[in-house]
Amino acid sequence: MPTSNEFTVQLDEELCKGSDCYICVHACPKGVFVPGEHVTSKGLRLSQVKNPEECVGCRICESFCPDLAITITEVPQIKKAAPSAERKEFTSTASGGWTTTPSSLEPGAHYMMGDEACAEGAIAAGCGFYAGYPITPASEIMVHLTKRLPDTGGVFVQMEDEIASMAAIIGASWAGIKSMTATAGPGYSLMMENIGYACMTETPCVLVDIQRAGPSTGQASRTGSGDVMQAKWGPHGGVEIIALAPWSVQEMYDLTIRAFNLAERFRVPVIVLGDAVTGHLRESFQVEDTVRVFNRIKVPGAPPFGTDDEAGVPPMPSFGEGEDLLITGSTHNRHGVRKTSDPDVHERLVRRLSKKITAHMDEIVDYDLYFEDDAERLVVAYGSTARSALWAVNEARERGERVGMLRLKSIWPFPADIIRDWGDRYQEIIVPETNLGQISRVVRQHTATPVRLVSQTNGEIMDPRHVRDFLLGKSRREDN
Ligand code: SF4
Ligand code: SF4
Known part of the structure; x- marks a missing residue:
């Protein structure tokens, strides 16, 4: 069976209709297929696998063949080909x-x-x-x-x-x-x-x-x-x-x-x-x-779409640097080769895409905390609304209310651990938002402490008096 170092290219001559088609001859970016040299008993000049060593496993031929005559198989035990001498020179150091x-x-x-x-x-x-x-x-x-x-x-x-x-x-x-x-x-x-x-x-x-x-x-x-x-x-x-x-x-x-x-x-x-x-x-x-x-990070020659670490971030080459780059939104293996019907590859990929973020929360999550020492109630705010909220917190504190504030500088991934670990220190958590309650719902998912939404959706900056009055108990209308 014709093979490259990594892929075998199999052509089923019973299915191929050859010169009536030749889609693979034109579609393969690596010139793996050529028109065959002899004519079959049915009068067809079939496609021929001429340069299998060039195959990079993109599976364009497999997808395009109207008669399902082509099968590309990855050879798992064979490692990626060593970079060419020219590429070795280029790739000697990570950057x-x-x-x-x-x-x-x-x-x-x-x-x-x-x-x-x-x-x-x-x-x-x-x-x-x-x-x-x-x-x-x-x-x-x-x-x-x-x-x-x-x-x-x-x-x-x-x-x-x-x-x-x-x-x-x-x-x-x-x-x-x-x-x-x-x-x-x-x-x-x-x-x-x-x-x-x-x-x-x-x-x-x-x-x-x-x-x-x-x-x-x-x-x-x-x-x-x-x-x-x-x-x-x-x-x-x-x-x-x-x-x-x-x-x-x-x-x-x-x-x-x-x-x-x-x-x-x-x-x-x-x-x-x-x-x-x-x-x-x-x-x-x-x-x-x-x-x-x-x-x-660039590590020339390294697979651009996978790491051994299940929460890893692969190095990223660019076009023009001598790599064989296959970039697809379809499920793909660590080399970028489409694997749209392989459940293991899909599961591993989707989980790594998620874990590379969730396993590094300490590098991503960012917040400021105000008046944490004595706070009995906590305001959680973000964006421009946090400006109004901080004014309101200060006003409430001047009137003897023990209110603190958590300002989220990063919203996603949501810092659920903070709410889970600290939430029960407070009698209630107040979330002012210029929407109908989006982050307040997420906060509520992570604590048993009552979470109150102070909502405003009139296109204006959050009215700080609205938040202050809520904190002072003058307005206890809950918005959800
Ligand atoms: S695309 Fe399929 S049917 Fe057409 S020539 Fe190639 S192998 Fe044969
Ligand atoms: S998988 Fe891609 S490179 Fe390999 S034979 Fe098919 S079209 Fe050509």
Whole structure:
């Protein structure tokens, strides 16, 4: 049976209709098949497996053959072919990891809109490619990058829509460039399929969602936080997602840098869940002399889609580096070869995609805790709502209420352990949200302590008096 080091190529001559078809001859990217030399008794000149050693197991031929005449089989006991001499030279050392680079902005204080600070954070993190489609209240990110990216050697492309934008940044990432897009509610919905594709193909990239008051077109220039659950459950297949929630212009800068670092570290799309308040707010923020950035790990010759560690993050090659790269959203083995009907490969892959996030919570989860020493009640807040909540907590404390606050700077993966371990210290947990209750439901899942939702969905920043009055018992209306 014709074989490469890793794959056998089997052609069933009873099924092949040869010169009436020759799809495999044209479809195989490696020229494995050629038109046969002799004619059968049925008058057919069959396809012939001529160069089986070239087979890389992409299974294009198997998928395209209309008569199911081709079977590609992986040879499990044979290890991946040693890199060619040329590639050995190239691949002698692994690269990537943490490094420190000079800041791309003048160190010191800057005064900008949150969207602009986000764009600057991207440049500071090494973003070299932005693809996007304008949408309120995220457009200022792309407008800023049209001016700034070319100055830094980067590329800006306005795409025809959000689907194409997400696809473009995935492609750029595989070309070896840190990439980003930004959008708001309706555009975010359009990006979902490709976010799932980025999860499955382990493509690092950053997506900024400047949330606005939905659903649908809603109040395009007003705020809300209705995309929190969509961030987690939008992509089908139940993947783990990393999402960060800035509450200030400073964090629009800092957390965008962090989003790039997490994307590269874990090879995932990372979402910055801003909102119209943090996006359009103008305030000063501080830029340090240097920026800590993580560059993707490269171990040339190593499988790009699997590790021996069940929670591992594989190294990531780029196109043009001499690797045989197969990138598919279908179930694939560690070499990227499609394995769409192998239950073991699928189970192992899906679990690793999840575990590479959940096993590294200590590297991802980020929060601030206020007044923990004496707090009898706890406010859990995130994003711009946390600004209102902290004002309300201070007001309540001045009136003798022992209230503390947990501010989630990362929302997904949800820090369930914190709520589970600390929850019963408190008499109640109060969750103010500019939606109908999304994180409050998650908090409730992890504690027996009563969880109260303070909800506002009018497109305005959370009214701090509303939260204060709830904490003072003046308004005990529960919103769910
Ligand atoms: S695609 Fe299938 S049927 Fe067509 S020539 Fe190739 S092996 Fe034969
Ligand atoms: S699996 Fe891919 S490389 Fe191998 S013979 Fe089929 S098309 Fe060609």
